[in-house]
Amino acid sequence: MKPANSGQERLTREKWMQPRLLSCIEMLCGKILLSLARSSLMANRLTLLERSIMGSFSSEQLSRRNVLGQLSTGVASILAASGWSLQSLAAAQPATLDAPSETSWPSFRGTPDQRGVAKCTLAEKPELKWEVASPDGWVAGVAIVGEHVFAPALCGYLYCFDLKTGQEIWKYRSIEDPDPKKFAAGFKATPLITETMVYIGDEDGVLHALERATGKKSWVFASGAEIAGCVALFEDKLLLASHDSYLYCLSKDGQEVWKFQTNDRINCSPGIADTFTFLAGCDEHLRVIDLKTGKEFRDMPLESFLIASPAIVGDLLYVGTHTGLIVCVDWRKGEFVWRYEGPRKMPFHASAAVTDDLVLVGGHDKHLHAVDRATGVAKWTFATRAKIESSGTVVDRRIFFGSNDGNLYGVSLDTGAEVWKFNAGKGISAGVAIGEGCLVVGEDQQSGRLLCFA
Helix, strand or coil: CCCCCCHHHHHHHHHHHHHHHHHHHHHHHHHHCCCCCCCHHHHHHHHHHHHHHHHCCCHHHCCHHHHHHHHHHHHHHHHHHCCCCHHHHHHHCCCCCCCCCCCCECCCCCCCCCCCECCCCCCCCCCEEEEEECCCCCCCCCEEECCEEEEECCCCEEEEEECCCCCEEEEEECCCCCCCCCCCCCCCCCCEECCCEEEEECCCCEEEEEECCCCCEEEEEECCCCCCCCCEEECCEEEEECCCCEEEEEECCCCEEEEEECCCCECCCCEEECCEEEEEECCCEEEEEECCCCEEEEEEECCCCCCCCCEEECCEEEEECCCCEEEEEECCCCEEEEEEECCCCCCCCCCCEECCCEEEEECCCCEEEEEECCCCCEEEEEECCCCCCCCCEEECCEEEEECCCCEEEEEECCCCCEEEEEECCCCCCCCCEEECCEEEEECCCCCCEEEEEC
């Protein structure tokens, strides 16, 4: 039998074990008490705990099990003395969140210029991965950031789903009353997602600011009428367009900084280029607002009201009108560059997707129109069996969009030919979101499904 440890062996073992156990204690205490250890009182208690643990064992007793057992008891005692529990501390730790990246889709049309071009990739033949039904369907586009989908439903709930599985992470109701029979204002606008917050307006005109990790309400701001467009972010300010005819500029804590009044309802999501934002709605004017001052930089008559939101590329702006035009405007000069008129002169309510060479818009004439971005001349059209109100999104030289004929289409930008189709069975008017390698869109009828493809 091997003899008991000699004094030299004991010293060697202690010399080897103690720094490793100290490191273990510091690591675990650091993880558990990160938010508390900054106080001098807590730091002193941690030091005493460390000394107590190291003094409690002989060299023969220095084991991971013994130390962790003593550590658990000691940490619990410190928390109790500080008015905390392990459960409350765990709940207090903030979740780790991914900031919106280039491959995310954090707002309506994906980027502040609202061009509707995804910067991720998508499978050549996307397959349905999951679906979630909602009583009144989904009329708004979703946002996709990191591993989550933020989906506004017409029944008055905003959902956060796991992007891979469709599992519900949290949900938020537009009213505080838990009674499911109580009417809750629906969400018709895409949410804006930042690193820590979610901002979304409802059909009663209330802007809701939520904690992104939990869905917990941070604050609300009431405008005078429905909010149909996505909130925009400029520097440290929020831009909110309302059917009450105002564009509001708010601080991040929901305080009004300034507001600008138009002559009628604003339907669009405010796009941003440089230090300017762009408004269009029912007063038949394009308005360019200087965001540094809140003053009007340009007022340009369009001779038609607009439902669509403008897309901006440098000094040029592209949008479809209710009177059946797709227009390109030099917003700095206040001049039309070109006008494209659909053969049947029917409304364009979908927002444009704009690439380097094409402007793509679906119309009430049941066709997707691809127009040369430089000249305004038609390159091709693609026919569906019902009107198109879904704002299409471009990825990998394909555009994906829904139609009221119940189909979701993928069309080649180069040929105008169909390359993919999914028969949902119910009309799709919501804009298509493509982010983090997934396509997500909802059906807009009763019991409509939110569909995720990858």
